[in-house]
Amino acid sequence: MEMKQNMVFVGAGSMAEAMISGMLQKELFLPRQISVMNRSNHARLEELNNTYGVTISQNQKETIENAGIIILAIKPKDVAEAVLAIKEYVNESHLIISVLAGVATTTITDLLNKEVAVVRAMPNTSATIGKSATALAVGMHANENHLLIARQLFETIGIVTTVAEKDLHAVTGLSGSGPAYVYYLVEAMEKAADDIGLEKGIAKELILQTIIGAAEMLKNSTKQPATLRKEVTSPGGTTEAGIKVLEQFNYQQAMVACIKRATTRSAELGEAMLQSVSKEN
Template identity: 75%
Template sequence: MDTKQSIVFVGAGSMAEAMISGMLQKELFLPRQISVMNRSNSDRLEYLYQTYGICIAKNKQEAIEKANIIILAMKPKDVVEGISAIRDFVNEEQLVISVLAGVSTHTITDLLQKQLPVVRAMPNTSATIGKSATALSAGLIANKKQLTLSKQLFETIGIVTTVNEEDLHAVTGLSGSGPAYVYYLVESMEKAAEEIGLEKGIAKELILQTIIGAAEMLKHTSKHPAILRKEVTSPGGTTEAGLSILEQFHYQEAMISCIKHATDKSVELGAALTQAVSNLD
């Protein structure tokens, strides 16, 4: 930890809180090194102050100017307004890290109207329990040292990998939105458990441990998931009967289409924002 470094979050939602919590738990920063601001929700800022002891950025200009790292954590729809509010106070020596889905590093530098190093991150909501799968991509100006620093920040909330920026749309469709796909699966399993007469609490415990166990199996073996599936599937048995229904409803094709469609939507949203920014010129 570098006690001379300071970091400011522009946006105070759940992702900002997850990162703040992770960085403090891993002692990457002290509370006094972290500031947070948002557009208007003072109750949210007070909550973060009371919970983590961090600083509330009451003076926006001062907080931005003194920060070494600026993390853009507002909603993507608010990016134009959010960056416009701080761009007069940033300088080329600072590192900007964005967790805004679909917003390119080029768009961010255009909005900042300065050539700052920008690193894009695509974490997911499991960051709130330190289990995020995060992908990072460096903009044109960001160097290896800045990418390494960004990686250290996101390792406080889970695992981190680096990808080319054009691949972040695919990451968004796969792991960014991925927790929702798993939650939907659990919803379905819980409804099925109810229909076959299992008590709700027992069913939930069994479902969660089944998913955790399967994930651990995938993590700790080199076997392809198709092999693991076949090892569970006895000819003429119960698993085969269940899987036959999934095949009948084209489960695998549906999941592939789901991820592709989410990826396409990320591309679409990014293109629309890029166009909106270019119209401002």
């Protein structure tokens, strides 16, 4: 379903580009409905204009006032500067969607000092290939219609779920940072393949298909991960021998601790961001 209102991206990084690409491919917006602005990198804006045909502008007043949806896609540390720069042009009919990790919806509304609808999103870097796992949370002034609009936007770059805002730190630790945990595993598998004498190209192909195949099994099977693992693990066999080594190194406990620490760090960064913005506001 094509959106009728215009949209502006404040920020022009990789997440903004992933969203623009997805929305245009799914024909949710026309290129002329999307504007992009950033603080200073005009060459980046030109690149997006040449690639996608979107509008680029440094006229904040005209661009913001002509948009129904504002996507905040700058670095979290720049939120105060970016929001205060557009504050006078934002009104309570706007929907603001933030992809800023650790920045609470109340931080944005406090900076604006207006009862504007804010929806927070936590996508991950797989958005660049349309495979993001995104969680959405609504601020106090957002309603079901605002959530529906945000859901439609992020469904163009992957799957979407909705959580309470307090749970976004957990989402950040689990799926926001999650791709890096998988890449770290693949790094180890590649090193092991080299140690046991496999040619790098062959090893990479085998590793990637193994990861993809296992993920598809998990997605399509009704069986629990533990059951699928046990079905591969014959008594006295090679898989059992390998799993026993992982158990010796407390592999599962390490992964649990990893995700818990990432979650805690997200909360720490969010609190630091809140204090920083309070001082600036």
